[in-house]
Each structure stands twice: as structure tokens, then as C-alpha cells.
Amino acid sequence: MTTAIEVNCATGEVVERPLTTEELAQREADAAAFAAAEHEKEVAAAEAAEAKAALLAKLGITADEAKLLLA
Amino acid sequence: MANTFVKIASATVGSGGSASMTFSSIPSTYTDLCLKVSGRVSGSGYDFRLNVHLNGNTSGYTQRAVFGTGSSVFSYSASIAGYAASLMGSSGTANTFGNAEIYIPNYAGSTNKSYSVDNVTELNASTNNRLDLLAGLWSNTSAVSSITVTTEDGTAFVQYSTATLYGIKKN
Numbered sequence: 673m674t675t676a677i678e679v680n681c682a683t684g685e686v687v688e689r690p691l692t693t694e695e696l697a698q699r700e701a702d703a704a705a706f707a708a709a710e711h712e713k714e715v716a717a718a719e720a721a722e723a724k725a726a727l728l729a730k731l732g733i734t735a736d737e738a739k740l741l742l743a
Numbered sequence: 744m745a746n747t748f749v750k751i752a753s754a755t756v757g758s759g760g761s762a763s764m765t766f767s768s769i770p771s772t773y774t775d776l777c778l779k780v781s782g783r784v785s786g787s788g789y790d791f792r793l794n795v796h797l798n799g800n801t802s803g804y805t806q807r808a809v810f811g812t813g814s815s816v817f818s819y820s821a822s823i824a825g826y827a828a829s830l831m832g833s834s835g836t837a838n839t840f841g842n843a844e845i846y847i848p849n850y851a852g853s854t855n856k857s858y859s860v861d862n863v864t865e866l867n868a869s870t871n872n873r874l875d876l877l878a879g880l881w882s883n884t885s886a887v888s889s890i891t892v893t894t895e896d897g898t899a900f901v902q903y904s905t906a907t908l909y910g911i912k913k914n
Contacts, residue, residue, distance in 0.1 A: 674762045674899055681752045681908070682768035691762055698801060699762065702824050703896035706792060709821050 747914065749773070753907035760785055760899035764906045765891040771851040773910030776887065778845040780828070780862075782904035784894045788832040789871045790864045792895040794825035795845055795879075797856060797887050801825060808877035813870060825893070828862035829873055832898065835866035840904065850887040855880060 676695065678687045691699075728735060754764040769776070784791045801824040809818045810829075828843035843862030850856060860877040892906055 675759060676763045676765065677754045677756065677761050678765045678767060679752045679754050680768050681766055681770065684752065686754065688757065688761065695763075699893065699896040702794060702801070702893075706823055706826070706895070709823055713819060 747912045748777070749910045749912065751776075751908045751910050753905060756782075756900045756902055756904040758902050760901055761904075762899045763891050763893040764900070765889060766906075766908045767889040769850075769888050769890065769908070770910070771886055771888070773851070774849065774913050775911035776847040776850045776890070777909040777911060778847075778890060778892070778906060779909070780830075780843045780845070780892060780904070780906045781840050782830045782842070782906075783835070783840045783901045784830050784832050784898040785901055786832040786895065786898035787834060789834050789866075790829040790873050791832050791898050792823075792826055793828040793830050793843060793862075794823075794893045794895075795827040795858070796825045796891040796893065797847075797881050797883070798885055798889055799891060800881070800883060803882040804879060805882070806877055806879045808875055810873060810875040813872050827858070827860045827877065827879060827892075829864050829875055830862075830894070831864040831866050835864065835871065836868050839866045841865050847887060847890075852886070853884050855882050855884060856887060857881075 674691050675688050676691055728738060752766055780793065804822065804825050806821045806823065806826055809816065827845055830841045841862065841864040843860060845858055845860050847856060847858045858879045862875050864873040866872060894900055
């Protein structure tokens with residue numbers, strides 16, 4: 673069973689208790705939000721790489737040759 | 744010498760593991776807070792999220808961060824509920840713990856709350872290490888009276904993980 677630890681800074685009391693239904697739901701929601709954000713980053717990176725490759729093809733040069741132009 | 748860095752409280756995870764550690768009733772008598780976490784999580788993998796929820800709140804957080812993995816460096820912006828740091832999972836070297844330091848200036852003030860984080864998923868190996876530097880913002884003007892550190896869903900802090908809260912005084 674997954675637990676939560678609570679420390680009351682005023683009294684020093686420490687309690688370890690099972691997670692509530694709401695806390696379990698929040699953890700699932702957090703995980704879903706994180707997965708969505710990661711997916712967005714992957715899509716953006718893939719789109720950028722695709723656009724770069726298309727531009728290089730249009731120019732008829734390699735990535736290394738592009739670096740030389742920009743150096 | 745002025746006693747400017749004061750330990751407020753600490754928590755240590757027991758043998759069954761825990762999904763979160765909460766510090767409540769934090770006194771408002773300090774200027775800043777510093778939370779130090781030494782931990783490892785139960786998930787199978789190398790790095791897992793460590794979230795920090797202020798006053799139990801899970802919305803209004805944004806992050807800017809850079810991180811390195813040993814061979815590459817990345818940067819990103821995000822709006823993830825309390826995302827603060829990464830800790831190593833069970834794929835890392837046995838018995839090694841990562842660490843994170845979360846610094847919250849002006850936590851008792853009436854402006855939005857910023858926080859800064861540095862952390863490493865230390866695992867005593869040359870690969871799969873991760874170093875993060877993160878700037879976070881909680882867009883909420885409430886004074887911070889509680890801090891909860893949680894692990895990624897499906898994982899838990901393993902035994903002997905610790906969180907220690909310090910108060911910072913001006914003098």
C-alpha cells in the first residue's frame with residue numbers, strides 16, 4: 673500500500689497514512705499531463721527536424737555544408 | 744555567528760516506501776525556505792519526476808529548465824503541476840541516491856512564488872546521469888504554509904529517502 677508521510681512543523685508530529693482516493697486520482701492526472709507535455713515536445717522536435725531536412729534538400733546542400741555557411 | 748540556516752523538520756521514508764512527504768504548519772518567521780531531498784524512486788528506469796506542491800495546490804506552475812545527460816544538453820519550458828526535479832529509479836546503481844535542492848525565496852510574502860532547483864540523479868556510473876537546473880513559478884500570492892514532495896505516478900520514494908526543510912533568516 674502506498675503511503676504518505678506528514679510532518680507538522682509546529683508540533684513535530686509525524687504521521688504515515690495510506691493515500692486517499694483524491695490523492696491517487698491527482699497522481700494519475702499529473703502523470704497524464706506530463707505525458708502530454710512530453711509528447712508535444714517530441715512532436716515539435718520531429719517537425720523542426722523535418723523542416724530542416726526539407727530546407728537542406730531544397731538548397732541542395734548537406735548539414736555540414738550548412739554549418740560551413742553559418743560559421 | 745548568526746544562525747541563518749535553521750533546520751525546521753525532516754522526514755525519512757520507512758521500509759514500505761512512500762508516495763509523498765508533506766511539511767505542514769510551516770512557520771512564517773523566516774525569509775526563505777530551502778528543501779533538500781535525498782532520494783530514489785521505485786519505478787523501473789533512470790529518472791522520474793519529483794513534484795513539489797505548495798499549500799497542497801496542483802495548478803498555476805510553470806517551469807524553465809536546462810538539463811544534461813552526460814552526452815547532451817537540453818532546455819525546455821513547461822507548465823506541469825509542481826514539477827521540480829528528477830530522481831533515479833531502480834535501473835540505477837544499487838544503493839545510490841539522487842539529490843535535489845529546492846529554494847523558495849520570500850515564501851511568506853504576498854507576491855507570486857518563484858523557486859529554483861538544482862538536482863542530480865547521482866548513480867555512480869558514467870552513463871544515464873542527469874543534471875537539472877530549473878526555475879519555477881507558482882502564480883499564487885498566498886504565503887506558503889505547507890510543502891508536499893511527491894513522486895511520479897506509479898512510483899514511490901524508497902526506504903531511507905529523506906526530505907529536510909530549512910528556514911533561512913537574514914541575520
